[in-house]
Amino acid sequence: MGLKLIKIKNLEEKMKGIYSALLISFDENGNLDEKGTRNIVRYNIDEMKVDGLYVGGSTGENFMISTEMKKRIFEIVKDEAKDDVKLIAQVGSINLYEAVELGKYATELGYDSLSAVTPFYYKFDFEEIKNYYMTIVNETNNNMIIYSIPFLTGVNMNVEQFGELLCHDKIIGIKFTAGDFYLLERVRKAFPHKLIYAGFDEMLLPAVALGVDGAIGSTYNVTGKIAREVFDATKAGDLVTARERQTYLNDIIEAILGNGLYQTIKEILKLKGVDAIGYCRLPMKKLSTKKIEAAKEIGRNFL
Secondary structure: OOHHHHHHHHHHHHHOEEEEEOOOOEOOOOOEOHHHHHHHHHHHHHOOOOOEEEEOOHHHOHHHOOHHHHHHHHHHHHHHHOOOOEEEEEOOOOOHHHHHHHHHHHHHHOOOEEEEEOOOOOOOOHHHHHHHHHHHHHHHOOOEEEEEOHHHHOOOOOHHHHHHHHOOOOEEEEEEOOOOHHHHHHHHHHOOOOEEEEOOHHHHHHHHHOOOOEEEEOOHHHHHHHHHHHHHHHHOOOHHHHHHHHHHHHHHHHHHHOOOHHHHHHHHHHHOOOOOOOEOOOOOOOOOHHHHHHHHHHHHHHO
16 A cells, blocks of 8 residues: 555544534624633533534634634634644635635644635636635645535535545545535545545434544534434444434434524533633624523433
């Protein structure tokens, strides 16, 4: 086996597993709650036992904060987590110059990989999307995980287009947040040595059955142990257990989504003893008193 393939396999093994898409704590005025964010990091590592943290994604309210705040979050998370878990920095932005700046910063901090959402809003063609990824990778010389989430970005890529990106040694995988499981299977077959992470928590079981290497999810901040049970049971071929745990996970997800995704998870974290202020940034709304109580009930009944 060639040295290059050995390195790829080692990297693949190192980066597998369950990752929380990390929540960030903000105060009522939208300022970063550094202590609370550290406490959320520790809860994920010590209580949820996740393999890694995906920092700066949608769950971190990344697209509503400044470049400097993004840098500070990357710094806080690395300082708190150190080398306890693997760290992926989502640096994608409609502003490629910002993405490169953030990528260089996270790389200097020692993040194991970068990730970047496909550029959105403008109708970029594939050559523009490809240039976006190649620019970040070449400027940072770090690993890259493509963040494909078509229902929010409007960007759909086919197997051949994914292949044009994955042929670069530093583009090591995909965060696949889509319901097209035929495409998922085709990508898995075509690129057996690249990493694929499931991005929809509620479809973890079928994604694992199709051979994903891990999962990155918002609800894993409070359901990480359950996600691990689904993941491990499916890998072991114990579909009875896997279905039971996925159903339970989906009951929780359904309740959380019906009450307000990020706000509810933050309230559950507080219920679990995580000392975090836990507001979301505007224009996300605050939970009403009724919904705060509903969030606590979800935490008490399910978790």
